[in-house]
Amino acid sequence: MLTLYDFLPSGNGYKVRLTLRELGRAFSFRQIDILRGESREPWFLAKNPVGQVPVLELEDGTCLSESTAILFHLAEGSVLLPTEKLARTRVLQWMCFEQTHVDGVISRARFRRVYPEVVPTRHEEFESWWADGARTLRVLDAHLESRPYLVEDTFSIADIALYAYVHCAAEGGFDLSPLAALRRWFARIEARPAYLPIDEIPR
Amino acid sequence: MLTLYDFLPSGNGYKVRLTLRELGRAFSFRQIDILRGESREPWFLAKNPVGQVPVLELEDGTCLSESTAILFHLAEGSVLLPTEKLARTRVLQWMCFEQTHVDGVISRARFRRVYPEVVPTRHEEFESWWADGARTLRVLDAHLESRPYLVEDTFSIADIALYAYVHCAAEGGFDLSPLAALRRWFARIEARPAYLPIDEIPR
DSSP states (O other): OEEEEEETOHHHHHHHHHHHHHHTOOOEEOOOGGTTGGGHHHHHHHTTTOOSSSSOOOSSOOEESSHHHHHHHTTTTSSSSHHHHHHHHHHHHHHHHIIIIIIIIHHHHHHHHHHHSSOOOOOHHHHHHHHHHHHHHHHHHHHTTTOOSTTTBBBBBBHHHHHHHHHGEEEEEEOOOTTTHHHHHHHHHTTTOOOOOOTTTOO | EEEEOOTTTOOOOOOOOHHHHHTTTTTEEEEOOGGTTTSSSSHHHTOOOOOOOEEOOOOEEEEEESSHHHHHHTTSTTTOOOOSHHHHHHHHHHHHHHIIIIIIIHHHHHHHHOOOTTSSHHHHHHHHHHHHHHHHHHHHHHHHTOOSSSSSOOHHHHHHHHHHHHGHHHGGTOOTTTTTTHHHHHHHHHHHTTTTTTTTTOO
């Protein structure tokens, strides 16, 4: 069986959880306590020298890291990844956009607010993230104004990757209330049969 | 012909330049002065609502953004991207690693040192980037210790993506001199016939 090394509040881990559930793949969930440094222990560094979750261990012991790469690996050949070349490029483009502008900004603000004891944060840092993140959320909301999903009107790993940290942006101090298209898109994703909230351990 | 909207010192633009040259694709190079806000002008935002270079405009006017997505789009079906599934995943894994740990850290330190007037930077920020970046460079150097290239002993877009900002890490205050495997890998890439330095406008 697949083993997912993960940390429940991690949006990057959550991307993999949602993808595995959408694909109906069984997996064992292994919580790594990153707050007490478990992802820096030698046994974990042997699986990912970068010392980060999520790591997906395949049946043969191969370990995959970087959520975007894991999602592409899992979704290849499934309905979660289009086959047409430009559509695939758009999927990857949104996922890379997420990595810089959501994971690097919105998710960072959320982590620092939820775990203030881990890294001290100056108010100016939050202000810069709030300004950058608000721009990112407006770009997303404008794109979803006329579309049900991010690419080609079809639910894909791009939607999973963006949803993971955007839906809980309020925990980072971002105001989602004026972003109606974004909230409609949340509801569409949350209505899917395979949906699981971020704080629920997969069984 | 393809048009590349780019900023010469940008490592992300450089990734696209090197890929186009490796593939022997002709392109027109259009410099965007990001320092005076040209990437935030309405005509540019129509090409990329995120307001960032590089943007690659295809013959039919389609605009691609996010360097990782552009590289995958260009390299599909070429020798720069393996066909085997796990090798493709490893290529993307390294490129996502680059986006967070190199572009988000080493490239940021370089930009702030080269253009100190654009964003004021506290010394503590540099110290945090130097520590994180040194770890990243050690991970890369260790991986290249026993391999000529990052994935499957074959030059790929992963090498291009990592080389772009890593080879000029010294401009960000990082010490590359003890990293022998990394420097041998630089030399291998710089010996390729299609090679072009980052500060040379493609003709």
